[in-house]
Amino acid sequence: MHANLGKVVLDDLYIHRVSVDLLDSALRQLIITALAAAPTLAYSHANVIKLNRRSSRVSLLAYADFFNDPFPSLTESWSVGSDDWKEFRYRSYADSLNPPILHRKELLLPPSHPQRKAFEEVTRQAEALGLFDETSTIGFRGNWQKIIASKGYRLDGDRFVPLANDTSSSLDSSLGALCSGPVMRHLTALSRSVVSAPVQLLDRHGFLRNDWALFDYGCGRGDDIAALSANGYSVAGWDPYYRPENTIVPSAVVNLGFVLNVIEDQRERRDALRRAFELTEKVLSVAVMLHGSSAPGVPYCDGFRTSRNTFQKYFSQEEFRQYLAHELNEEVFLVGPGVGFIFKDKELEQRFIANRYRRKDIVHRLLSRSKETLKPKRNRPQSRVTSRLTDEKRAILDIVWSAALELGRMPERDELEATVPIEEHFGSLRRVTRIIYTIYAKDQLQSAAQVRADDLRLFFAMQLFERRAPYRNLERRLQRDIKAFFGDYRGANASGTRLLLDAAESPEVRRACEEAAERGMGWLDGESALHVHVSVIDRLPVVLRAYISCGLLIYADTSEVQLVKVHSSSGKLTLMAYEDFETSPLPRMVKRVKISIRRQDYDVFEYGDKYEKPLLYYKSRYLHEEYHGYAEQHAFDESLAALELFEPNSYGLPARELDDLLDQRRFVIEGLRLVRSQRVPSLDQPCGMNFRYRDFLECAETQRQLLIKNVPERPETYNALYDLATRILDPVIEYFGSVRLTYGFCSRELSRHIKAQIAPKLDQHAAHERNAAGNPICLRGGAACDFIVEDEDMEEVAAWIMLHLPFDRLYFYGKDRPLHVSYAESPVGLAYELQANASGRRVPRPMRRSQQTGSGEPRCECTAADNSKPPERRLARRAW
Known part of the structure; x- marks a missing residue:
């Protein structure tokens, strides 16, 4: 090689x-x-x-x-x-x-x-x-592009080109860029400069519109009103303490944000909820505080009274849903932790339900993957019309095309923004459609249509599973979708029924699990169960989306769930919640919910009191590489796997056992990284499978004769000795049998007593120790030792190491002489035989592997040299 x-x-x-x-x-x-x-x-x-x-x-x-x-x-x-x-x-x-x-x-x-x-x-x-300064996360395209940009460059072909001035605006006034925060009444009200969580969720689901008025019922200090007004929305509000003089008016959208939980009187609480719903014309958003780890106060009424004489009523997610449904006699849709929507407009409710089973990222993905995105096709003659398109006309076509990909079909006029001047520039939408088909890639629209059809199949399947009574009148967009994708309402329901039946068939579910794993959407275990993060559920095969959706309808409180396990053969679904999932490389499980879809029942298992919280190992398995922080997590998982602490497909180790094993291997966890330990271990602590640290310090002939204290001072040296033992010596012992160390670590004190033929600056026996000036003794780092395998041809040992192990330097002295070998963090794999020249001085010659011997052992092309030197005496500096 x-x-x-x-x-x-x-x-x-x-x-x-x-x-x-x-x-x-x-x-x-x-x-x-x-x-x-x-x-x-x-x-x-x-x-x-x-x-x-x-x-x-x-x-x-x-x-x-x-x-x-x-x-x-x-x-x-x-x-x-x-x-x-x-x-x-x-x-x-x-x-x-x-x-x-x-x-x-x-x-x-x-x-x-x-x-x-x-x-x-x-x-x-x-x-x-x-660009290679930090190599742990550059292995994925997104991270690589960010690193190049952070250095002020872009990649143009095979050249790195400096970036020009950034002309993009640094200000982003969109609501989606604002952070969430609670809105409370009176003493609990905080002054904020951000939009609250329920208002952000209204925006996310498309219910903040310029032509819809929003009323904030119990607006507190009015921070949401100020932020929305600044963004051009029609908004008003009322609060019994801060704005009692304001007029209470009906509005399309009403927000009751963090009001119910501060009212201690149950009748007044119910009246506030019902009054807010009376004011609602389209959708009401209600937000409350959920139970935390501890309550800040003493029990009072059905909540807690705080030291500031305020009141807080805390809900669980399911308790909150049941409370709203009971008091309003309406269906409640939980859209976030402690946030629910209730619809007065039933057509809007239909669209909302359909959109809940809809892929959110299809347009972005299609346009990002295609090289023909919004560009004319090459090698195709352009018509006179397309060749004369202005930038303004092209922008209009882009809007229509994006809408088509969103719908999976060409849009009708009322499905486009009212401000799009189609008639002014093109005459009609039909003419726009003809032009679009000559410019854009039809396969994009076909892909979007397939996704949209699957979304609708899922919607109708869930309607059947919930036994929801059909709406008397379907909303207009849904009517158009049914006609475009199924022909009629009967065909749409039949398609939903088939999907529901497929989701009940184990072979179909198993095939879908395998397909998802092949696309990187989760991890398939040995029992063909798929473990997947909730963020990619809507990208799974539609059979799995139906399977999971059925389970989520049985157990609705998924606000804290991060992972889902699809049991492909048993009709079960497991939901798993972890603490610090986003920030910890080894998050701990706090709750596991096992749902039987066939029995429509579930069991909940809590961890933390009686049962130790299990660690989630290899978290990147369950994530997609587009997940935020995936590269860092993947690098951590690879580092952990390289330590081979346990079988990769097992459940792993309890936290205390993991800490002990990491300590033995000289590692600690810092943030999202495994880093080398900075602790000095006991000399009698195991160093690999066959040695103690003491063995490397007390093996040299001079040290044993003079009893010199030969102990490393730096933690990095212990790390290097451990690596040398595990990466080189342990495999040699496993293959050849026991070895005898003849020379190991060499401190400054020991080196003073070895008078000749050593090269501390090169031989790596000093490992990471420093001289009196504080500089490294040997710049190569790593660690080295000399050893011999009794009754073995050391040439064969050397050849085997060269073939199988990641050594740094290897020096062969003779068939029956100790072998010098080192290991470093980036091993260079250089091997030499020390041959005597005409003057008798030993000179290193490159050592190469030759063909195997008749016994099957690898051989080297080198020949043995003079064996007269004692084992710890090394070469003069020039020989290195």
């Missing part, structure tokens, strides 16, 4: 298929076997091989446009273990807006490849700009 062939990341070797023939025979045969057993698509599409040298697991990777894209994106992957060539795990990234990307791709190619130098130049540019 060529010394500079392949990209090494921990135990993984990445190599392009054109380089496979240059690998050592063992690695080459492993890859050939994997390719022969792979699915046909894998064999034809994969252009990069990823090989884990410790587990022999092979991954076949397909990177798009490998030789033309400077940082190509991963499109497909197939991975398999060498113990079972039939079980290939497939993953597609075709639908991802943030796929993994490849850096330093020149390393995957042979040194003689004609494009390697050009690729090396791209890497040099990136290094010069500092």
Whole structure:
């Protein structure tokens, strides 16, 4: 194998298929076997091989446009273990807006490849700009693009080009950019400069409109009124303390935000709710405080009285829903923690229900994925009309096209913004439609239509599952959707019925779970159950969306749920809630709800008092790479997996056991990172599987003779000794049997007593220790030792290490002499034989692997040299 062939990341070797023939025979045969057993698509599409040298697991990777894209994106992957060539795990990234990307791709190619130098130049540019300074999160396209922009550059082809001045506005007046915050009455009212949570949810669901008036009933200090007025909305409010003189007026939208929970009298509380609903013409938003971990006050009435003589009534999510439904005799829709909508306008309610089962991001995804987004098609002659389109006309077409993708069909005139001047510029919407079909990609609209049809199927399926009485009159948009996608109402209901039946069939659910996992939407465990984050539920296959929606209708309180587990064969659904899910790399489970969809019942399991809160391991498995913070979590999970603390597919370890094992391996968790420990351990603490730290300090002949105190001062040295033991010595012992250390750590004090033929600045025996001036003794870092395997040919030991282990430097002295080997964080893999020249001085010569011996052991091409030197005596500096 060529010394500079392949990209090494921990135990993984990445190599392009054109380089496979240059690998050592063992690695080459492993890859050939994997390719022969792979699915046909894998064999034809994969252009990069990823090989884990410790587990022999092979991954076949397909990177798009490998030789033309400077940082190509991963499109497909197939991975398999060498113990079972039939079980290939497939993953597609075709639908991802943030796929993994490849850096330093020149390393995957042979040194003689004609494009390697050009690729090396791209890497040099990136290094010069500092783009590789933090490597843990650059492996995904979105993060990579942000890092390039943060350095003031953009990528143009294979060149990094400085960014021009930013001409975008730094101000964003949209309500979606504002943060949430509670609005309270009287002494509980806070002065805020942001819009409250219920008003933001009204905006999110499209109920804040310039042509709809909003009335804030119990507006407190009026912060929501001020913010909405500043954004051009028609808004008014009343409060019994701060604005009692204001007129109470009916409005399309009424907000009753955090009012009910501060009223201690139950009758007055009910009257306030009913009065607010009487004022409502379209939709009422109600918000209350939910139960927290502790109540700030003493029990009073049905709530708590605080030290400031204020009152708070706390609800659970389900209690809140039942209270509103009982008092108003209307259906309640919970849209957030402690926030519910109640509709007076039943057509608006229909649209809202339909939109709850609708994918929210379809337009953005279609336009982001397509290279033809809002641009004329190339290589197609333009008509006289399209060639004369002005920028203003093009903008109108863009609006209509986006609306079409949102609907899955071409819009009617009243489904567009009233201000769009279609007639003025084009004469009619029909003419706009004809022009659009000559400019934009029809396959985008076909994809949008498929998604919208699935959304509607789900809507009708849930109507049937809830046994909801059909509306007497369907709202206009729903009528148009039914006609466009199903023909008539009977066909729409029949499609919903079929979907509901499919969701009850285990084979259908299992196939959908497999499809979702292949697209990166969750993790499929050994029982074919899909674990998925709630953020991607609406992107799952529609059968799974129906399955999950049925479960969520049985147990409605999902405000704290982050993960959902679909049991594909038992008709069950598990909801899991974790504390600190967003910020912790190992969040703790606080609640698990197991729902039986067939029995329409559920069981709730709480953690924290009687039962220890389980840790969620490998959180990135359950997230999509577009999830905020995915790259950081993925890097943490990979670091944790590399420690091999437990079986990856198990439930993991209790928190205390994890802490103990991490301490043994010299790691601690800081934020979203695993970092090396800064604690100095006991010398008798295990250092790997076969040694104690003391063994590396008391093995040298001089140290034993003089009893010199040979103890490291820096925690980094203990970390390096642990790495040396686990990465090099433990595997050697597992393969060859016990070893004898002849020279290990060398302190400044010990080095003073070894008079000749040592090179502390180079030999890595000083590890990370520093000299009297505070500078590193050896700039190479890492740690080194000399050892011998009794009754073994040390040439064979050296050859085996060179073939299988990530060593930094290796020095071979002879078949029956101790071997010098080191390990560093970025091992360079340099091996030398020390040969005597004509003057008798030993000179290092490169050591290369040769063919295996008849016994199957690897051999080296080197020959043994003079063995007269004692084991701890190293070379003079020039020999290094």
